[in-house]
Structures are given as structure tokens and as C-alpha cells.
Amino acid sequence: MCPNNQVSVILDLRSMIHNLEQEMTLQQTLENRIKDAVKQIYGATLETVELQATRKDFEGDITAVVFPMLRVIKGNPVQIGEAIGSYLVENVSEVEKFNVVQGFLNIVLSDSYFLDFFNSIEDFSSYGKVPQGKEALMVEYSSPNTNKPLHLGHVRNVLLGYSVSEIEKAAGKNVYKTQIINDRGIHICKSMLAWKKFGNGETPESNLLKGDKLVGNYYVKFDQEYKKEIESLKAEGKTEEEAKAQAPLILEAQDMLRKWEAGDEEVVALWNKMNGWVYKGFEETYKSIGVDFDFYYYESDTYLLGKDIIEEGIKNDVFFMKDDGSVWCDLTEDGLDEKLVLRSDGTAVYMTQDLGTAVQRVKDHPDVGGMIYTVGNEQDYHFKVLFLILKKLGYKWADNLFHLSYGMVDLPSGKMKSREGTVVDADDLIAQMTATAKAISEELGKIDAFSEDEKSELYKMIGLGALKYYILKVDPKKRILFNPEESVDFQGNTGPFIQYTYARIQSILRKAASTASLQRAVQVFDDQTLSVAEINMHPKEKELIKIIQQYPETIQLAAENYSPALIANYTYDLVKEFNSFYQNVPILATQDETEKMFRVKLSNAVAEVIKSAFALLGIEVPERM
Known part of the structure; x- marks a missing residue:
């Protein structure tokens, strides 16, 4: 796993060296030429060359570190850097100039290198994505209990699992999205028993309530009535432990579970009916939040496996x-x-079931060569044991199992508890995010010209984008304090800020398309490449292209680390750089038509990468905002 403070350096270096259409990469060329320089100038043999991305506060694109060379070269590191730099300018066409700061040789690449890269990309909408291979990867996420609706904790789970699935696909993996639904056990019987005793035949239709919410209400009702019985027994002289074990409700729930396991027709019929309500409710929530699955597994089918x-x-x-x-x-x-x-x-215990389910999944899908389990960090030990046992059992694919462990999500109001009904329901959260986006958008007056339907669609897009980005920009292992108002901010490292920048670019493209002469020129420009003789590249344009270059490596690094946060923060960096470009470089106002065409095409490339990256996070982008 790459530490976060090393990620940008790795990306800068990887992307810079990966785009020349030559047998040798630029990195290999630089390494070989630096070794040649040391050989010719100093008569010494250099085994390795240390290259890194140039620090932002110095001019340059790639830096060669001179200090390690002092093991084979005697001399002043600044003078050594100057000599090697001069050699590179003479012998490597992509090197334009250099500077030396102490023992660091900062190499400046030519504008033509970056322009050649930009010209080489035929379609930025698919840029950075790798064709999928034959071996499949299975990603498990959500895996809820059917005694309550999805809540904020599930939201982080499904957003992580879905995004990692999309990132792995973009990196070339064939991905199966799956979940195992925990549809049996004492907790399910608690909801069933409470509905049977207190429900009076209530249904989702009769109460106009989503099925998962209705069943969740009876899970809370069970806990309320159970606590009353415990207090009553304690008043009779029972200990806390005795009262919990002897309360009539818990005894009835345990009896109901035994009947279910024995196949009692009445209990199984009730179980099927109430689970059906929940499944329908889950699907509505998944559709609303924008995630999906390829395959479903049910604990009622798998608990005997293993x-x-x-x-x-x-x-x-x-x-x-x-x-x-x-x-x-x-x-x-x-x-x-x-x-x-x-x-x-x-x-069976849970471990028995998980062993059996893992093996069954590979039987069902023989091309699966690895699995990712998206489960909270309270299960870290469980998965460490599960993976180790599968290896001891001799399953080769067990070497490719990964627990995508994540921290809890807290609200300013404190910790959530399902039994007490203090959980933040996923549907309520989505509605709250939409309402917050509406309030802030109306306050800013950004959408006065929209129809009511357009406004409604945009509010949800902004609200969901804010929620998803706020959660996914954080490293999965870290605990999150989620603040809805803070997430729907049109400034800073937020989803709406990035969405707004995408919409701004679309406005620029519409204006460009409305100018007949420019539209014709852009159509011609799309079919040709330009040279540095035709374009005097602005430093801001070069910086934008450098960040665009990083996108393929960002995808690969995010896939290696199972971290949507790398995609999220890359996108923010790209957007920050574009806004700096927008503020400092005239796009449509310049009088030079070739310059204008290039800047329009560059803006479009940025928009395509934003849209592509946000799709990996499950976030939509608006054409207008």
C-alpha cells in the first residue's frame, strides 16, 4: 500500500515517463543517457539512477538525484549535476533545459513532448482505461441484514464497493459485483415476532411505507418490549443476566428460529413475506443511490455450506x-x-459459512481468481483468519483475497444504534442531501433559468455527488465524521465544486460551438495535430497536460491500493489546475484562432477526464449548473 504522501510523487513520475511512442520509455532514455554521461565525463560506471518528480516550488518535470552518484563519482554535486544536465540537453531531444539545486538535477521537458502526448490521444472519454482480461475478480459489498433498512454505515460500504469495482474494471479486471444477504438468524426472528404480535396485519401498501422501513420498525419494537420484560423480571428479583435469558419475548424468538430451521410452514411463509418486503425496499435504495450487483447470495442458502x-x-x-x-x-x-x-x-459458525461461500463462488464462477470483501474494520481479525485457513486448505486463489476494511461513519449527533432506532436511514440521508443541495443552490441563485423538473434532477445529482465524494475522498481505513452541509459546498475539495467546474467547461464548449467560424475550425483541428511552431504553449496549459497524463497511472494505483480516494483527490487536483488556467489564460477571448482551438480542445479533454473519473466514483456530472 502506498502512503498518501508518496502518491502524488509516484503519479507525477509514472505519468511523465509513459507516453512516448518509442521502444524505450522516457525514463529508460534518461537513465541510459545519464549513465552514458557519467561514463564519458567521469569514466565511472553508474549502476542505478534515482529519478523523482520535481518539487512544485522548482522549475522542472523530472529530477535526477545526484547524491547517490557520489559513491562512484568524486566531486561537487552541483558541478556534477551541471555537467550531466548539459549532456542531456545535447543528447535527448525531449530535454529542453535544466537547473541544479544543491544535489538535485531538475530536468525541464520540451513543450513538444507534452504536445505530442496530447495529440496522440484520439478519445479522451475512454482515455486511461484498459481492456478487460479473462481472469475475474469478485467484489462483495453491502451484505445487509433483512431486519432493518440500509443506513449511513451501509452507504459507505456500498459506495466503496461499487467504486472499487468500477476502478478495477477500468484497470483491466473482469469484475463480478456481489453481496451476501443475511436473511436468517435470531435478529430476523425478532422483527418477525414483533410484527406477528403487534403488527395487526400492517403491510407496506397499507401504511404507504417502504418494506425495509416497516420491518425495521418492528425490530425496534421488539427491543422496546423486550426491555420492558427485562425490567419487570428484575423487579421480581431476577439478575440482569437471568432477566435477559428468561424474558418471554426472547424465548419466543428463539423458538421461532428453531421452527424456521425445522421448516415450519407458517414460520417460513412469514419469513418469505417479510423478507420480500425488505428486498423490494433494498432495491429501491440501491437504485436511488446508483449502485448495482451482478450476483446475489443468501445466508439462508449458504449457512450450511462449509x-x-x-x-x-x-x-x-x-x-x-x-x-x-x-x-x-x-x-x-x-x-x-x-x-x-x-x-x-x-x-456451523460464521467461519464455516464464509469458508463454504468462498469456495462456492469459485465453483459458480471458475474464472474468479480473487475476491475483495468490503466489510467494516471491526471484522479485521475474522478476515485475517478466513484468508489464512483458505490458504492452509490449499486454494490457490486464496493468495488473491483482500479485506477492504473501512472505518465507521459518525454524525455530529453521535453514534448510531439500530435497536434503539437512532440509525440514519440511507433513504432519509439521500433526501436530506437533496434538500441541502436545493437550499444552497437557491441561496446562490445559480439555477434560476431551470425548469422545475431540471431543478429537481440537478438537486439530487448535486446532493448525491456531495455525499459520495465526501465519503470516497477519504482513505477507506479512516473514520469519517460526516457533515452534510459541509459536503454541499461549491468551493474547496467537494463534489459540487468539481461538478460546477465540469458544467463551466460545458458552457465554454457551447459558446465555442455557437461560433460558426470556430466550430468549423475545431472540426478541422480535430483531424490534425499541431506542432510547437503553431502553438506558443502557456505554462498553465503544460501543467494541465501534465496532470491529464497522470490519469492512467492514477487508475492503476487506485486499483492496486483499492482506494477510490486516489481517484477523488486526483480529480480535485485536475479541477484546481483547470480553474487556475481559466483565471489566467483567455480561452475564447484570444484573437489567435489556432490558440483558441487548442484551448477549447484542451478544456474538452479536461471535462472528459473529470466525467470519466467521477463515473469511477459513481458520481454524475451536470451539463449545466
């Missing part, structure tokens, strides 16, 4: 059985502990 694997593992000494008949895996030599994989009564 028992055969356990039996095989006992034969191969991966597992051992204790005197009480329970089965364990001894991981003490791996720095962990002993892990239960099968209870003494032969029933």
Missing part, C-alpha cells in the same frame, strides 16, 4: 476435533489463536 470442507480439512490435518466434538483450526504458529469452525453439536 461442512464438507471441514470434514476434508480434518482428514488433511488442517483442523482438529476436541473431546466435546467441536472442530478447531490451530493458528498459534501463525501468531493467531485457535479458531472454532464447527460447534460440538455439528452446527
